[in-house]
Structure formats: C-alpha cells, structure tokens
Amino acid sequence: MSEPGLRLLRDRVRAFPDFPEPGVLFRDISPLLKDPVAFRTLIDLLEDHVKASFPKIDFIVGLDSRGFLIGPPLAQRLGIGFVPVRKKGKLPGATQSISYSLEYGKAELEIQSDAVEPGQKVVIVDDLLATGGTMCAACELLKRLKAEILECLVVIELKSLKGSEKLNSIPFHSLLQYD
C-alpha cells in the first residue's frame, strides 16, 4: 500500500477533544473530504485494497451517515451497486432493524429486507471503527438477510477501543490506525 498516500490521509484527519461529549477524542475527516487530492487518494487506496482482495463483490454496503460519503464513490469505481444501512425510520417498506451502542450513545440501524439476496457478497464500509458497536450491528442485519460478508472496511480504526475483536471471525481492514 502507498505510504505517501496514507501519510496524506493521516495529515487530513483532525482530532477534537471532548466532542460530542467529555472524554471522547473525535477524529474528524472533514479536511480529507475537502481536499480533492486526498479524497481521490482515499478512494484509490480502498479500490486497490478491495480489488486485490476479492475477485467478485455484489454490493458495497455503507453505514449512515459518514459511510455514505465513502461507499458510493468506491462502489462506482468498482462498477457495482451501493446499499445503505440507515438510522431508524428513514427507509420505506419492509425493514430489518437492530439496536446498538456506540462510543457516545445508543441508536438503531435498519436495512431494507429486499436490499440483498441470500448468498450475495458484500463489503461493509464506514469511515471509522471505535467500539465496533455500529459495525457489529450492521453485520447482524446483513446476516439476517443471509448475505456473505466478505469484509468490514474502514478508513480509521481506534485501536484502544478494540472494536475489531467484536467482529469475531468477520474479516476486517482499516487504512489508518490510532491508539
């Protein structure tokens, strides 16, 4: 993987102490999204990783809402579709839903029941893995639809929160790691 590319991405992530609540060091990707070279580099690196790892993927699944900034451009590069997993009450029709906890609160995620057919292969994408609560909940939704989860893929992993351990045997990959 391209070290200068990863360095550029790291340079474009800011840290804000005590946001959105005391004790949380918030990793903000806004400068990365604002810089077209860095944003393109991000999608290049994700594309390279996914193409090298998986010969066939049916869908990129993205998590509400920052996963929606990264998943669709990646899906377009790969020439495949994008499936949203949304916060509660946003998706019409039959849905599967699940409650979960994240680093700073609780929420509920939903997927449309017909979003993925049994056996279809998906990669789940988000900006960041902290406690892993959000990603774990998304995996549970995809498992209920009998999708094959090839990998959970994030830009940033907060290692000290050990979120990847929650994913058990599901493959996981992050581009940038922070303590």
Ligand SMILES: O=P(O)(O)OC[C@H]1O[C@H](OP(=O)(O)OP(=O)(O)O)[C@H](O)[C@@H]1O
């Ligand atoms: O690993 P966890 O502890 O579950 O935390 C990670 C999640 O937290 C953030 O989302 P948030 O719910 O803040 O929503 P947003 O993307 O709409 O800001 C982030 O984008 C991840 O989805």
Ligand SMILES: Nc1ncnc2[nH]cnc12
């Ligand atoms: N520390 C953090 N920074 C940014 N997004 C997050 N989501 C959960 N924890 C986070």
